[in-house]
Ligand code: SF4
């Protein structure tokens with residue numbers, strides 16, 4: 282969606298001594314290579330204000346928010362750190378849509394989020410939790426697109442993006458409608474599902490916000506396997522950010538930072554990584570990751586969920602993800618901790634090895650073997666537990 286008459290067009294603020302900036306698709310804006318996802322801000326408001334303020338000081342000029350994070354408090358927690366400092370800064374808002382969405386309701390939501398954040402306009406507003414299947418709700422007469430067009434013409438919203446978790450192919454179809462200026466999708470060393478979609482976005486001039494660049498903290502542990510594969514002797518979080526930003530089609534890596542120290546460390550990494558992505562570096566890193574996949578051998582779980590529900594309640598896709606992170610990427614410590622975090626009513630101990638999941642899996646994943654190995658990793662052996670009583 283191109284801007285026709287936005288009243289609030291201004292260049293973004295830059296601090297080149299502390300941060301690198303990259304073209305944000307065809308918008309003409311230069312966005313900080315590190316951006317801040319505000320979905321993890323906690324209940325300590327002084328700490329929230331400090332982390333947002335520190336991000337601004339270090340040149341971050343993109344903050345992603347929505348009213349729907351943090352139990353409805355995300356934007357309330359973000360606003361104090363931004364107060365009086367939003368000139369030249371993108372503070373994006375976001376709202377999901379559905380069959381009952383109307384132009385009136387969506388407009389009200391935009392205004393409500395502006396109010397909470399203390400903004401006069403959104404440089405970016407995102408259609409959240411979006412998928413190709415929701416396109417009719419966006420396009421219908423009196424629907425969300427009408428609201429966005431009016432808001433854009435009034436200068437209330439300058440650019441429109443989408444974010445969600447649809448298939449890579451469906452998101453390419455969304456991009457090719459030409460309706461969107463940005464796309465926000467997860468992308469990291471261990472989640473390259475949308476790599477082809479990101480490439481297509483680059484070709485179409487759509488800005489790419491890579492969310493979860495350290496995979497929600499999974500990449501916050503050491504991995505000699507990843508070091509060797511990538512040819513980098515760096516902490517895993519640094520390698521993770523470097524990988525995402527080596528992709529020349531990524532505009533910004535959006536990290537859910539929760540402390541000033543985290544912002545400082547990430548800003549330092551991003552600054553050291555250089556200004557632009559390098560196709561050559563990126564291809565080299567991808568080749569290293571492909572070797573790991575090949576060494577992993579077993580076919581990779583695509584999280585399609587065809588194996589679900591498990592009759593015993595096991596969260597199979599989550600465990601296949603943990604198994605891959607451990608076996609393919611050498612992330613044993615964090616995998617052990619994350620196994621402990623799986624709720625008891627979805628845990629591996631419930632598996633009775635019935636094999637139903639393997640019959641339904643289109644990728645022939647050896648689920649039972651993987652679950653046995655995960656149980657051994659936890660040091661609890663591979664014993665079968667009794668079935669729950671009806
Ligand atoms: S083998 Fe285990 S995980 Fe698979 S369906 Fe049976 S109980 Fe569930």
Ligand code: SF4
Nearest residue numbers: 582583585586588642
């Ligand atoms: S184990 Fe197979 S069926 Fe289940 S989510 Fe993974 S790929 Fe899909």
